Amino acid sequence: MDPVDDLFEFLRFPSISADSQFKSSVDDCADWLLARMQRAGLQGQKYATPGNPIVVARNERRLGRKTVLIYGHYDVQPPDPMELWESPPFEPVIKADKVIARGSTDNKGQILAHILGVESALKERGDLPVNLILLVEGEEEIGSPNLESFLKEHNVDWNADVVAISDTGMVGPGIPTFTYGLRGILCLEIRLRGPVADLHSGIFGGSVANPATILCRIVAQLHDGSGRIAIPGFYDRVLPLEQWERDLWTKLPFTEKSWLATTGSPRISGEKGYTFLEQVWARPTAEVNGIGSGYQGEGPKTIVPARATAKLSFRLVPDQDPSELKPRVEEFLKRQCPDSVEMKIIPQHSGKAYLVKPDSTFGKAAQKALVDTFGKPVAFIREGGSVPITQSFKDILGIDTLLLGLALPDCKAHSPNENFALANFHAGIRLNRKLLEQIAATG
Numbered sequence: 471m472d473p474v475d476d477l478f479e480f481l482r483f484p485s486i487s488a489d490s491q492f493k494s495s496v497d498d499c500a501d502w503l504l505a506r507m508q509r510a511g512l513q514g515q516k517y518a519t520p521g522n523p524i525v526v527a528r529n530e531r532r533l534g535r536k537t538v539l540i541y542g543h544y545d546v547q548p549p550d551p552m553e554l555w556e557s558p559p560f561e562p563v564i565k566a567d568k569v570i571a572r573g574s575t576d577n578k579g580q581i582l583a584h585i586l587g588v589e590s591a592l593k594e595r596g597d598l599p600v601n602l603i604l605l606v607e608g609e610e611e612i613g614s615p616n617l618e619s620f621l622k623e624h625n626v627d628w629n630a631d632v633v634a635i636s637d638t639g640m641v642g643p644g645i646p647t648f649t650y651g652l653r654g655i656l657c658l659e660i661r662l663r664g665p666v667a668d669l670h671s672g673i674f675g676g677s678v679a680n681p682a683t684i685l686c687r688i689v690a691q692l693h694d695g696s697g698r699i700a701i702p703g704f705y706d707r708v709l710p711l712e713q714w715e716r717d718l719w720t721k722l723p724f725t726e727k728s729w730l731a732t733t734g735s736p737r738i739s740g741e742k743g744y745t746f747l748e749q750v751w752a753r754p755t756a757e758v759n760g761i762g763s764g765y766q767g768e769g770p771k772t773i774v775p776a777r778a779t780a781k782l783s784f785r786l787v788p789d790q791d792p793s794e795l796k797p798r799v800e801e802f803l804k805r806q807c808p809d810s811v812e813m814k815i816i817p818q819h820s821g822k823a824y825l826v827k828p829d830s831t832f833g834k835a836a837q838k839a840l841v842d843t844f845g846k847p848v849a850f851i852r853e854g855g856s857v858p859i860t861q862s863f864k865d866i867l868g869i870d871t872l873l874l875g876l877a878l879p880d881c882k883a884h885s886p887n888e889n890f891a892l893a894n895f896h897a898g899i900r901l902n903r904k905l906l907e908q909i910a911a912t913g
């Protein structure tokens with residue numbers, strides 16, 4: 471069977487984890503995946519969790535070989551807004567050498583490339599050079615709520631030397647990319663309450679506090695004039711950028727012009743003293759993700775609003791710890807809040823940042839595999855996003871993760887018309903074989 475036919479079958483399942491309507495499709499997709507792994511020559515099992523099933527497959531475990539855990543996910547983001555898709559999201563098509571479908575890049579195409587790489591090695595040689603554990607979950611897009619407890623409960627099974635994940639980006643077509651750092655995250659919501667209901671701004675205005683005004687003053691205190699976060703102690707554990715990183719990043723194919731073209735913003739802003747890549751990859755942020763209060767409809771409505779809310783997220787960098795920062799952030803916000811309104815802080819999800827040394831033994835093995843696959847020097851990047859599972863692998867299993875992404879900058883992951891370049895799908899199959907060989911060669 472042509473690998474692309476396999477990919478099409480995989481992509482036809484609307485395995486949307488965010489929407490319980492699709493529960494049976496998610497389950498069918500897990501069954502398909504299990505069968506596909508078994509057909510590849512692996513021993514597989516589908517594990518029930520309180521949420522969606524986790525599929526695990528392995529080859530025969532032999533002493534004296536390295537063990538590699540490859541992680542991926544078979545769930546996908548909702549396809550909305552539907553009207554912006556040029557073809558139906560779960561009916562894959564090929565256009566300009568790209569497969570267009572929800573999940574094509576994130577993450578079905580990338581994880582299937584690994585499975586097919588394993589299958590081709592098994593067919594050719596009857597065995598793999600390493601012990602392999604393939605772990606594919608169905609809840610990555612909703613924050614992997616059951617993965618950590620699953621790893622902890624099955625601790626004995628997870629003895630591995632290193633994790634490999636293909637769920638990050640490449641800096642451009644054909645440029646092998648090694649991601650050695652990710653940011654962490656801390657999210658919360660602020661709720662302010664003033665009067666018991668919206669008040670007439672003529673009868674009462676001036677005598678009671680306006681929660682909207684106070685909320686704006688509070689969020690305006692988050693940064694100082696140079697774009698730094700003003701929360702005391704926020705930068706205590708921030709690792710400074712090393713010179714080799716700053717040097718390497720200036721050579722990457724990103725310019726301020728291209729960054730502005732991608733974002734549509736009038737100019738680069740943010741923390742002074744750092745380039746835009748440094749700001750995104752190695753510096754923490756405080757963002758207002760949403761803010762709301764008062765009347766939003768057409769025409770005037772003269773009130774003092776009763777409530778105001780803001781959703782905040784902080785992107786964190788190594789070695790910041792969200793559990794240590796959470797009370798500091800809350801204390802700071804409360805201190806900015808006058809007693810003329812009531813403040814409530816609702817904590818949301820959080821996760822640690824991640825950083826590995828690119829020149830570790832396994833890091834070097836992965837880089838050799840990348841060079842062999844793409845025939846070009848490796849680009850070393852960090853990414854601004856968060857994959858908290860990488861730190862869980864470190865904390866629970868004590869092992870590093872190699873992030874070998876195959877997503878191109880224009881892959882439209884999470885957006886309409888998501889696509890995966892066929893060249894990257896085939897490269898991913900080759901990369902898997904070379905990666906396992908190089909890891910085996912580390913002795």
Ligand SMILES: [Zn+2]
Pocket residue numbers: 547576611883884
């Ligand atoms: Zn995703």
